[in-house]
Amino acid sequence: MISPEEALAILDKLNYSKRVVELSLLEARNHVLTETVFSPINMPPFRQATMDGFAICLHDLLQYEIVGEVKAGDFYTNELKSGQAVKIFTGAAVPNSAQAVIQIEKVTVTNADLLLQENIKPETNVRQLGAQITKDAVALEKGRFLNPAAIGFLTGLGFTKVKVWQKPTVGIVVTGNELISAGEILPNGKVYESNAIMLQTALFDANFDKVSLYKVNDDFVNTKNTLKKAIDENDVVLVSGGISIGNYDFVGKALESLNVETLFYKVNQKPGKPLLAGKLNDKIIFALPGNPAASLTCFYIYVLPTLQRFSGNESLYSSQLKKNLAHDYTVDNPRCQFLKASIMEDEVIILSHQDSGMLNSFALANALVYLPNGNYQLLKGDKVIVYAI
Known part of the structure; x- marks a missing residue:
């Protein structure tokens, strides 16, 4: 023994x-990457408005002329002149000739006239080209667990499949x-x-x-x-x-x-x-x-x-913790014990009904406390080894 x-x-x-397999991103969820993935594009791939408002070509006055509109998915091809603005929506491409976006709550619109309530600094409310990741930069490293956010991130970069550990x-x-x-x-x-x-x-x-x-x-x-x-x-x-x-x-x-x-x-x-x-x-x-x-x-x-x-998840299952015991406990057993327990913030409580055939306390447990064999007394506040489950 x-x-x-x-x-x-x-x-x-x-x-x-x-074994390495290539899966679609939906199938690859909850798997582990077998190779580092690099971004094929800048993300975002253009200067992007972070809120609804107006993209403006700055000048010294608070009054601007509205000359167009940019919806998400559109691209404004004309060049704005100083003092001109286009209405723009969150996520839309900011014209290269616009220096800032002022949110809609800070303006007054009368027909084609736009009046700012305050001056605005360049690049305000503009997400820069490649702000999240630049082309050829590391997107996800080998060994990364593909959770829903990782799947969404890779899809947003244009990937449809990846190589993972089966x-x-x-x-x-x-x-x-x-x-x-x-x-x-x-x-x-x-x-x-x-x-x-x-x-x-x-x-x-x-x-x-x-x-x-x-x-x-x-x-x-x-x-x-x-x-x-x-x-x-x-x-x-x-x-x-x-x-x-x-x-x-x-x-x-x-x-x-x-x-x-x-x-x-x-x-x-x-x-x-x-x-x-x-x-x-x-x-x-x-x-x-x-x-x-x-x-x-x-x-x-x-x-x-x-x-x-x-599954290539060497680092994922590292559940061993050390927690303060919430109460005194006497150990008197020739065998090591894994005791059903409940973690409450920084403390752990050893539950009753520890018999090997009983699941009622296991249904309430979120941890196992490991106690080495022997005859000794544990006091409230003593550190014990805990496995989160």
Whole structure:
């Protein structure tokens, strides 16, 4: 049995098989760039009015002659003479012969006469050519996560597709004769299966949307065949349950028969001790505990960082923080603990109902507090390691 730190170090050292794909910008959302992108144009590509008003060719008087209008999308080709103005709208191209834009609230208009309420300085309310980015400048660097703003930015520069790291496909294999689907009548001895939708939701929330589900009863042959199918069809496989050493826990034996290399099995932690991580060629396999809270804890601490690295997101998942404990807490456990908790500003509160099978407190949690094993007392205000979830 290894420590959580040793388990994480093993996963850190893995060589992840990453693949480059070229996707449309809509498809590339929530992916990571594989190369630095340079702007093909100036943005804005012209001097731009920042508000509705009048573009004016400055002179010494406050009175101007209105000689035209420029809507967004138009370009005024005539040259303004000193003392002339054109009505202009936000986002429209400012004529090269105009030095400033005065907002509509600061003028009086009578027919074709424009009277300014005050003098205006050159370049007022004018966004300069290339103010956001100049042609050939770096738009986004390699390794950048493409959030909605990044997608909009690239589209505004004229891009239609980019090269990104392909995200891994994930298979979820759920084991257990005692499980039935929610909505069915619950017979004695059965429980509703919740791990599949829980893990699938966690994956969706982390922007991994290519997820396949597999279910298998506690039978060696079926377990082996289902695991083989899941491994063949996915980059990463999560197995829920069946990894302990009971008479009907066949996952470990099935993985061994499939020549899956065990990276580690059993971690000195609570919850989630019977966690297995394995590798078959370039596929990664996690056998998670069947207890829901233990399964979800292992997902956040071990699986999600692995998926992020698989996707080129080495820097995205850096959730470890240090927070002040909001209360006293006594530690008396031979195993390290990941405790469901709630971050409240700069403090963290350890919640009740920490049992590995209980999700009610997990539903209220936004963090996990990591406490090393031992017998010691923590006081209010002490710093503890926190994983934001």
